[in-house]
Amino acid sequence: MKKKSLILLPAFLLIFFTACENESDSTLTTTVDFEDVELGENGYWNGADSSGKFISNGFSFLNEFTSSSWGDYWSGFACSSLTDTITAGYDNQYSVAAGSGAWGSKKFAIAFDDSATVMCPKNELGNYTVKSIMFCNSTYAYLDMRNGSAFSKKFENGDWFKVTVKGFLDNNVTGAVDYYLADFRNGKSYLTNQWVKVDLSSLGKVDNLIFLFDSSDKGTFGVNTPKYVCIDNLEFEQDAEK
Numbered sequence: 001m002k003k004k005s006l007i008l009l010p011a012f013l014l015i016f017f018t019a020c021e022n023e024s025d026s027t028l029t030t031t032v033d034f035e036d037v038e039l040g041e042n043g044y045w046n047g048a049d050s051s052g053k054f055i056s057n058g059f060s061f062l063n064e065f066t067s068s069s070w071g072d073y074w075s076g077f078a079c080s081s082l083t084d085t086i087t088a089g090y091d092n093q094y095s096v097a098a099g100s101g102a103w104g105s106k107k108f109a110i111a112f113d114d115s116a117t118v119m120c121p122k123n124e125l126g127n128y129t130v131k132s133i134m135f136c137n138s139t140y141a142y143l144d145m146r147n148g149s150a151f152s153k154k155f156e157n158g159d160w161f162k163v164t165v166k167g168f169l170d171n172n173v174t175g176a177v178d179y180y181l182a183d184f185r186n187g188k189s190y191l192t193n194q195w196v197k198v199d200l201s202s203l204g205k206v207d208n209l210i211f212l213f214d215s216s217d218k219g220t221f222g223v224n225t226p227k228y229v230c231i232d233n234l235e236f237e238q239d240a241e242k
Contacts, residue, residue: 026239026240026241027237027238027239027240028125028237028238028239028240029131029235029236029237030057030058030128030235030236030237030238031057031233031234031235031236032056032057032059032233032234032235032236033056033057033101033102033105033107033232033233034056034079034101034105034107034108034109034232035105035106035107036056036057037054037055037056037079037107039079039080039081039107043080043081043082043094044078044079044080044081044082044094045078045079045080046063046065046072046074046078046094047063047064047065047074047076047078048065048067048072048074050065051063052064052065053077053119054077054079056079056109058121059118059119059120059121059234059236060118060119060121061076061077061079061109061116061117061118062076062077062116062117062118062119063075063076063077063078064076074112075112075113075116076111076112076113076115076116076117077109077110077111077112077116077117077118078094078109078110078112079107079108079109079110080094080095080096080107080108080109080110081101081106081107081108082094082095082096083095083096083099083100084139085097085098085099085139085193086139087139088139088140088143088144088147088149089140089143089149090140090226092139092140093110093112093138093140093226093228094110094138095138095139095140096108096110096136096137096138096139096230097136097137097138097139097141097142097143097192097193097230098136098193098194098195098230101195101232102134102136102195102232102233103195103233105232108136108230108231108232109230109231109232110138110228110229110230110231111163111211111228111229111231112227112228113213113227114211114212114213114227115210115211115212116210116211117208117209117210117211118208118209118210118211118234119207119208120206120207120208120236122207125238125239125240125241126238126239127169127205127206127207127238128205128206128207128236128237128238129201129204129205129206129236129237129238130167130200130201130203130204130206130209130234130235130236131199131200131201131235131236131237132197132198132199132200132201132233132234132235133165133197133198133200133231133232133233133234133235134195134196134197134198134231134232134233135163135179135181135192135195135196135198135229135230135231136192136193136194136195136196136229136230136232137181137182137191137192137193137228137229137230138226138228138229138230140226140228141161141181141225141226141227141228141229142191142192142193144225144226145159145161145182145191145225146191151224152217152224152225152226153217153224155182155184155191155217156184157184157185157187158184158185158216159182159184159185159215159216159217160180160182160183160184160185160215160216161180161181161182161213161214161215161216161217161225162178162179162180162181162213162214162215163178163179163181163211163212163213163229164176164177164178164179164211164212164213164214165177165179165200165203165209165210165211166203166209166210166211166212167200167203167204167206167208167209168206168207168208168209168210169204169205169206169207170207174203174204174205174206175202175203175204176203177198177199177200177202177203179196179198181229195232197233211229213225213227213229215227
C-alpha cells in the first residue's frame with residue numbers, strides 16, 4: 001500500500017498544480033498605480049488643461065475644472081506626487097497623509113467632492129471585475145479632523161468620516177462599499193494616515209465606479225469635513241478569453 005501511495009502522490013500534485021496554473025492563465029489582473037501619469041511642474045495634475053480627465057493604464061479618471069476671478073476650482077479626480085504631511089489647510093489639498101503613494105510609490109490620485117468617477121476601458125474581453133483599492137486620508141482632511149479648523153470640527157467621541165464606492169454596469173448599481181477614514185464611534189479613535197487595502201470584490205463586474213462622501217460633521221451646506229480621499233493600486237480582473 002505504501003508503494004502504491006508513493007506512485008499516486010506525484011500524479012495528484014501534477015493535477016493540482018496544473019489546475020492552479022489554468023485558473024491563473026484564464027484571468028488577467030490590471031493594477032492602476034498612476035505611475036504613468038504626467039504631472040505638472042508643481043507635482044500635480046488638477047485638470048487645468050481642460051482635458052476633463054487623466055488616464056492611467058487605460059482607465060479614465062474624470063475631472064471638472066473651473067477658472068474664475070475668484071480662483072480656480074476642480075472636482076472629480078486629480079493626480080499628485082505631493083507628500084507634505086505637516087501643512088494644514090486648503091493650500092495643501094494635493095498631499096497625502098502617509099507621506100508617499102502606496103508601498104512607497106511616487107504618485108497617487110485624489111478624489112474630491114461627490115460623484116468622482118472612474119471609467120473602465122472597453123475591449124474585446126468584456127467587462128472588468130473590480131477587486132480592491134488602497135485608501136489614505138489626504139493631509140488636508142486628516143489635519144482638519146485631528147485638529148479642527150474654522151470650517152470643521154476636531155473629531156471626538158461619536159464622529160466619523162467615510163467614503164463610499166458605488167459600482168455601476170450598464171447604468172445599474174452593482175453594489176456599494178463603505179470605508180471609514182475616521183471612526184470615533186463606540187469608543188474607537190481611528191483616524192488613518194496610512195494606506196489601507198479595501199476589498200471591492202462585492203461590486204462585481206463594472207464599467208464605472210463613483211466615489212461619495214459623508215460625515216458626522218454637517219452644517220447648513222452639508223458636510224463640513226473636507227471631502228477628499230487619496231487612492232492607489234486599484235485592482236481589476238478580466239477573463240483572458242471571451
